[in-house]
Amino acid sequence: MSAVFVSTGQSLSLVDHVCPCAGSGLTLVCPCLIRDKPPMDELKNPIHPVMLVGAGPGDPELLTMKAHRLLSEVDVIVYDRLVAKEILALIPKEVERVFAGKRASNHYMAQDDINALLADLARTGKRVMRLKGGDPFVFGRGGEEALHLVQQGIPFEVVPGITSSAGCAAYAGIPLTHRGMAHGVRFVTGHTKGDEPLDLDWRSLADPNTTLVVYMGMTNVDEIAAKLIEHGLDPATPAGVLNMGTRPNQKTLITTLADLPNAVHDEAIKGATLFVIGRVVSLAKDLSWFGEIPQG
Numbered sequence: 001m002s003a004v005f006v007s008t009g010q011s012l013s014l015v016d017h018v019c020p021c022a023g024s025g026l027t028l029v030c031p032c033l034i035r036d037k038p039p040m041d042e043l044k045n046p047i048h049p050v051m052l053v054g055a056g057p058g059d060p061e062l063l064t065m066k067a068h069r070l071l072s073e074v075d076v077i078v079y080d081r082l083v084a085k086e087i088l089a090l091i092p093k094e095v096e097r098v099f100a101g102k103r104a105s106n107h108y109m110a111q112d113d114i115n116a117l118l119a120d121l122a123r124t125g126k127r128v129m130r131l132k133g134g135d136p137f138v139f140g141r142g143g144e145e146a147l148h149l150v151q152q153g154i155p156f157e158v159v160p161g162i163t164s165s166a167g168c169a170a171y172a173g174i175p176l177t178h179r180g181m182a183h184g185v186r187f188v189t190g191h192t193k194g195d196e197p198l199d200l201d202w203r204s205l206a207d208p209n210t211t212l213v214v215y216m217g218m219t220n221v222d223e224i225a226a227k228l229i230e231h232g233l234d235p236a237t238p239a240g241v242l243n244m245g246t247r248p249n250q251k252t253l254i255t256t257l258a259d260l261p262n263a264v265h266d267e268a269i270k271g272a273t274l275f276v277i278g279r280v281v282s283l284a285k286d287l288s289w290f291g292e293i294p295q296g
């Protein structure tokens with residue numbers, strides 16, 4: 001038995017190969033291996049798995065050890081707007097960087113272009129990292145990128161990151177679940193395409209026994225508060241606005257569901273923000289530890 005490379009056009013696979021020359025002792029290099037070897041350009045440019053890596057919510061010390069190690073083992077890093085500058089500062093000078101940042105309504109690079117870029121870079125034989133804020137598989141479109149790579153026959157690996165809800169709630173002193181207050185937690189997106197209304201199951205979300213975390217909810221904060229109240233959630237339910245969580249400029253506002261829109265507008269909140277809605281938010285007044293004074 002020996003091994004041969006099989007080219008599928010886009011990638012190389014190593015497979016077991018029953019060699020008719022095996023044991024003859026007549027050849028130094030098995031002719032089967034010569035015939036089956038991949039084309040020279042693929043040998044020159046072996047395809048490495050694209051690493052889909054979570055950078056966490058901002059504090060560089062929340063990077064996983066694996067993510068940290070890979071920063072200096074790859075050739076090129078395609079990164080998002082949400083990756084903190086302190087994390088970018090950990091990337092060695094010789095590693096190429098490509099900014100693929102996105103804003104909710106103002107995409108710098110379309111998702112299709114990002115997908116194509118990752119595949120194209122991998123085909124050049126470079127070690128490619130796709131670095132994203134939080135976790136790549138939580139509202140990070142990491143699944144779409146992974147599917148595109150699969151379709152292109154390019155291998156990939158995922159390095160999970162601390163998703164912002166977990167990281168920012170912890171740094172705001174809000175346990176997302178707590179006995180007697182919340183027996184579950186739900187993550188939803190508050191972002192819609194264009195002017196479309198939010199397509200969420202409001203009746204189910206208006207549950208006083210679970211915590212609701214809304215990612216990307218700033219533009220639709222009025223609708224989110226109004227719909228939850230309309231579907232029966234008490235307007236006095238505690239609500240937290242977690243802005244730039246885990247970062248030196250972290251800001252936390254503690255308010256009520258009814259006052260959530262006013263709090264956001266009055267404080268002119270800008271930048272990455274999560275809403276946490278539920279009884280657990282009331283614990284922040286006792287559990288806040290990060291050094292900032294929660295306002296509200």
Ligand SMILES: C[S@@+](CC[C@H](N)C(=O)[O-])C[C@H]1O[C@@H](n2cnc3c(N)ncnc32)[C@H](O)[C@@H]1O
Pocket residue numbers: 057058082132133134135136137138139140162163164165168214215216217242243244245246247272273274
């Ligand atoms: C496109 S989603 C990406 C989520 C990311 N994949 C994750 O797991 O956290 C971007 C949203 O995540 C939230 N977010 C990310 N980092 C944050 C931070 N440091 N503070 C507050 N919210 C954050 C905000 O709601 C922001 O609009």
